[in-house]
Amino acid sequence: MSRQSFAERWELDPHRRAALSAVVEGVATADRMIAQLEAAKAHLLAGAQDLALQIMAELGGPSSYQLPLRAIAAEIAAATTASDASIRGRMDEAAVLVDKFPATLATLSQGRISRAHASVVVQEGLRLADAAARTAYEQRLLDRAPGLSAAQLRPVAKHVAEQVEPTTFVERHEAAREQRRVWVEDVGDGMSVFSALVESTLAHGMHDRVTQLARTVKSAARAAAGTAFGELDEDDDAPLPTDDRTLAQLRADTFAELVLTGHPDPSASAGSVGDALGAIRATVQVTIPADTIAGGSRPAVLAGYGPIDPETARRLAGGTHTWARLFVDADTGCLRTVDAYTPTAEQKRFLTARDEHCRFPGCIQPARRCDFDHTTAYADGGATAVTNLAALCRAHHMLKHHSPWRVTHRAGGVLEWTTPTGRTVATAPAPVVRFMPDPGTEGQAPRPG
Numbered sequence: 001m002s003r004q005s006f007a008e009r010w011e012l013d014p015h016r017r018a019a020l021s022a023v024v025e026g027v028a029t030a031d032r033m034i035a036q037l038e039a040a041k042a043h044l045l046a047g048a049q050d051l052a053l054q055i056m057a058e059l060g061g062p063s064s065y066q067l068p069l070r071a072i073a074a075e076i077a078a079a080t081t082a083s084d085a086s087i088r089g090r091m092d093e094a095a096v097l098v099d100k101f102p103a104t105l106a107t108l109s110q111g112r113i114s115r116a117h118a119s120v121v122v123q124e125g126l127r128l129a130d131a132a133a134r135t136a137y138e139q140r141l142l143d144r145a146p147g148l149s150a151a152q153l154r155p156v157a158k159h160v161a162e163q164v165e166p167t168t169f170v171e172r173h174e175a176a177r178e179q180r181r182v183w184v185e186d187v188g189d190g191m192s193v194f195s196a197l198v199e200s201t202l203a204h205g206m207h208d209r210v211t212q213l214a215r216t217v218k219s220a221a222r223a224a225a226g227t228a229f230g231e232l233d234e235d236d237d238a239p240l241p242t243d244d245r246t247l248a249q250l251r252a253d254t255f256a257e258l259v260l261t262g263h264p265d266p267s268a269s270a271g272s273v274g275d276a277l278g279a280i281r282a283t284v285q286v287t288i289p290a291d292t293i294a295g296g297s298r299p300a301v302l303a304g305y306g307p308i309d310p311e312t313a314r315r316l317a318g319g320t321h322t323w324a325r326l327f328v329d330a331d332t333g334c335l336r337t338v339d340a341y342t343p344t345a346e347q348k349r350f351l352t353a354r355d356e357h358c359r360f361p362g363c364i365q366p367a368r369r370c371d372f373d374h375t376t377a378y379a380d381g382g383a384t385a386v387t388n389l390a391a392l393c394r395a396h397h398m399l400k401h402h403s404p405w406r407v408t409h410r411a412g413g414v415l416e417w418t419t420p421t422g423r424t425v426a427t428a429p430a431p432v433v434r435f436m437p438d439p440g441t442e443g444q445a446p447r448p449g
Contacts, residue, residue, distance in 0.1 A: 007235050011404050019336050021421035032111030038118075039109035045087075045094035048072050052091075094153065097122055099129075103138040104417060107145070116150035124157035136164045144433055147361040147426070152433075158306025159434045162299060169299040173309035194259075201312050206255075214250035234287050285352060288313045289432070301434070303356045303366065350386055356430040359415050360396035360432060367391040373400065375409040390415055443448065 012020065052069040059068070070084065073091060077084040097105050097118060104121045107113050113121075121141060122366035128134045128141050141160045145153055162169055182196045196203070245253065254264050285303035292310045351372050358365040370391035376382030388409055392400060399405055404420035414427040 009402055015103055017421055024419070024421055024423070031114065035108050035111040035114050038115040039105055042094040042097050042105060045076075045091045046098040048076060049091040049095045064247045068380055093119075093122070096126070100134060101125065101138060103142055105134070105140050112146045113142070114150065115151055117145050119167065120150050120153050120157055121145070124154065124161050128161060130166060133164045133166060137161055140164070147428075148433065149364075151364050152357075152362065152430075153308045155301075155430070159301065162307045168297055169307055170309055170311070171298050175274050177309075199312060200302055200308050201316065204302060204305060208381070209249075210251045210255045210258070211247075213254040213258075214247050217245075217250050217254075218247060284442070285356065285366075286313055287353065290318055293317055303430070347384075347386055347389065351389055351391055354386070354429045354431065355391040356415050357391065358393040359427050359429075360392060360399070361417060361425045361427055363393060363396055365393035371397045373397050375407055375415070387411075 024180065036392055049069070052066075052072045055068040056066065059427060063124065066183070069088065069091075073087040074084040076082075076091075077087045080087070084297075101118075101122055104113075108115065108118045117142050125134055125137050128137055137160055139372075140163070144156055147298075148156065149321075167173075177199065180197050180199070182194070185195065187193055197271075198206075229247045246423075257264050286300050286308065287303070288300040289296065289298045292300055292313055297310055299307035299310055302308045352367045355367045355370075357363065357367055358370050370393045372389050373392045374382040374384065375388050375390060382388050390409065406418040408416045408418075410416050410426070412432060414432075415427050417425045417427065418426065
């Protein structure tokens with residue numbers, strides 16, 4: 001019997017399909033139950049904190065040690081074999097969730113979101129001091145949350161919080177920018193953490209550049225080792241014979257060289273790609289509203305992060321050599337078309353702006369590091385058009401072609417994925433989710449499943 005090659009798509013037989021379907025349903029049910037229990041636990045921990053605060057109020061006088069709170073947390077910790085410090089932190093988090101984000105707690109109680117989702121909602125919404133603003137924030141965000149991973153939800157939460165924040169982004173950014181600084185934290189064994197609090201565009205640009213440097217070194221090492229794959233995935237940390245450093249280690253090494261010498265060290269790549277390393281420049285994707293370009297105060301959006309101040313956006317727009325104009329549907333937020341000063345690679349620019357990241361459920365690999373895949377294969381008659389193209393990272397591109405996963409391209413750039421067991425999961429482009437109208441308005445965009 002001939003063996004099936006890796007390049008052939010494999011399928012599940014009916015017995016294994018049923019078995020996997022039972023496993024998936026079981027895991028999903030368990031997750032819903034865990035979410036419901038997390039909500040119940042939050043109620044209990046918030047109650048414990050409230051009890052401690054009542055006792056402290058009755059005792060009168062300030063207490064820097066907060067002994068009633070510590071004593072109650074310690075008893076819960078002893079009963080659950082946890083540290084009292086972690087229990088105090090969970091009590092505080094639970095009190096914030098119960099008191100300030102009741103809709104999020106209710107959604108968690110229904111098992112529709114996880115504790116990780118709830119944490120994102122709370123963390124990004126805590127800056128909203130006004131109760132009415134928090135209510136509007138929850139209403140808008142929780143309608144989107146069940147179809148997104150916690151990581152995908154965070155930039156959406158940042159954007160929604162910005163929409164309902166009474167104070168302008170420019171005012172808050174100027175105050176926050178005054179706090180920029182660098183610092184060093186020693187962690188032992190001759191190692192330290194070098195941290196920098198800088199503007200988001202700078203931070204993401206720095207990370208992108210050291211990633212490009214690391215990938216160039218790694219690709220050269222692969223070529224020298226005679227491997228067939230010159231590119232590597234973001235999570236590929238396997239050492240190679242000619243350079244045993246992982247991608248994470250290469251990022252750290254090139255970052256240190258850039259800071260200390262002002263340029264990457266050619267010896268970091270065994271002398272083979274020094275010129276290529278020096279030529280690499282950071283890439284960031286920023287979506288800027290037209291009125292902001294003209295001097296308006298609306299924030300721009302840094303892909304994968306969230307709002308950035310308009311002055312930084314204007315500086316970036318003025319200094320870039322290539323930028324595209326995007327036309328967005330007023331009702332759905334869908335990108336309709338794109339033109340650019342430089343007419344080459346229009347489709348790639350459009351897809352990079354539309355998708356922002358890999359379109360597989362839950363993946364946030366930036367689109368600029370993805371393949372632009374034909375949903376219907378070109379060999380099967382699929383058109384090379386934005387209505388048949390989507391960003392997929394290398395790992396999920398391979399999964400789409402060589403596993404029972406299927407995908408259908410719907411209107412508005414929505415991808416409808418069919419899992420090996422027949423479940424359907426829809427993923428909408430990031431801007432569609434971010435600019436989705438409020439519940440109850442007309443012309444709503446399709447929601448991710």
